[in-house]
Amino acid sequence: NAGxxxxxxxxxxxxxxxxxxxxxxxxxxxxxYWYRQDPGMGLRLIYYSASEGTTDKGEVPNGYNVSRLxxxxxxxxxxxxxxxxxxxxxxxxxxxxxxxxxxxxxxxxLTVV
Amino acid sequence: xxxxxxxxxxxxxxxxxxxxxxxxxxxxASQSFFWYRQDCRKEPKLLMSVYSSGNExxxxxxxxxxxSQYISLLIRDSKLxxxxxxxxxxxxxxxxxxxxxxxxxxxxxxxxxx
Numbered sequence: 001n002a003g004x005x006x007x008x009x010x011x012x013x014x015x016x017x018x019x020x021x022x023x024x025x026x027x028x029x030x031x032x033y034w035y036r037q038d039p040g041m042g043l044r045l046i047y048y049s050a051s052e053g054t055t056d057k058g059e060v061p062n063g064y065n066v067s068r069l070x071x072x073x074x075x076x077x078x079x080x081x082x083x084x085x086x087x088x089x090x091x092x093x094x095x096x097x098x099x100x101x102x103x104x105x106x107x108x109x110l111t112v113v
Numbered sequence: 114x115x116x117x118x119x120x121x122x123x124x125x126x127x128x129x130x131x132x133x134x135x136x137x138x139x140x141x142a143s144q145s146f147f148w149y150r151q152d153c154r155k156e157p158k159l160l161m162s163v164y165s166s167g168n169e170x171x172x173x174x175x176x177x178x179x180x181s182q183y184i185s186l187l188i189r190d191s192k193l194x195x196x197x198x199x200x201x202x203x204x205x206x207x208x209x210x211x212x213x214x215x216x217x218x219x220x221x222x223x224x225x226x227x
Contacts, residue, residue: 031214033214033215035217040121040219041219042117042119042200042217042218042219042220043157043200043217044217045214045215045216045217048212048214050212050214056210056212056214057210058214088154090156090157092215094215099144099145099204099213100145100162101147101159101162102159102202102215104156104157104158105156106155106156107154107155107156
């Protein structure tokens with residue numbers, strides 16, 4: 001079972017470069033999420049999508065954009081990477097509104113130099 | 114004030130000990146509550162959901178106190194393999210949208226020692 005597939009697993013960017021993190025789920029979930037996790041901190045919500053065609057800002061949206069391409073896919077774009085965006089990024093999906101368990105991708109370890 | 118607050122620890126306990134973690138949440142309208150476990154550099158995974166009546170899964174017991182807005186996790190007979198970070202999770206409101214999403218606490222680190 002694939003669950004949530006997130007790519008790439010590792011990435012090094014130079015300041016100012018752009019990139020897109022891809023996420024796809026095969027569980028027919030309505031809700032999808034992007035979180036970032038910094039050392040010693042929990043997961044902070046970047047963006048959230050309650051359903052196809054809907055996206056909302058979370059706690060730390062600055063410097064990011066998202067696209068809910070269809071029900072399966074939810075991508076995160078960094079238009080101009082900054083060292084402060086060095087982090088581990090997790091994509092997740094769940095039933096609507098987080099009423100049930102969320103399933104996570106394996107994470108993307110991003111370093112911006 | 115953070116929506117979900119936890120003591121970061123670390124909690125260093127010997128094998129066989131009983132350890133308890135608490136978590137508080139700020140949004141009284143939150144509806145679903147969970148404990149997740151995260152191993153070093155891995156994705157979080159569901160440990161257990163938390164129900165109003167309390168629930169138990171083997172050595173793990175979760176309690177919810179809606180009046181005081183806190184959630185607890187009790188681990189009995191700790192094993193070395195229980196060493197991990199435990200994340201308290203609540204389905205709170207996403208900023209000003211009125212929509213719900215899962216909000217994570219910062220996590221409590223547990224180290225079980227031989």
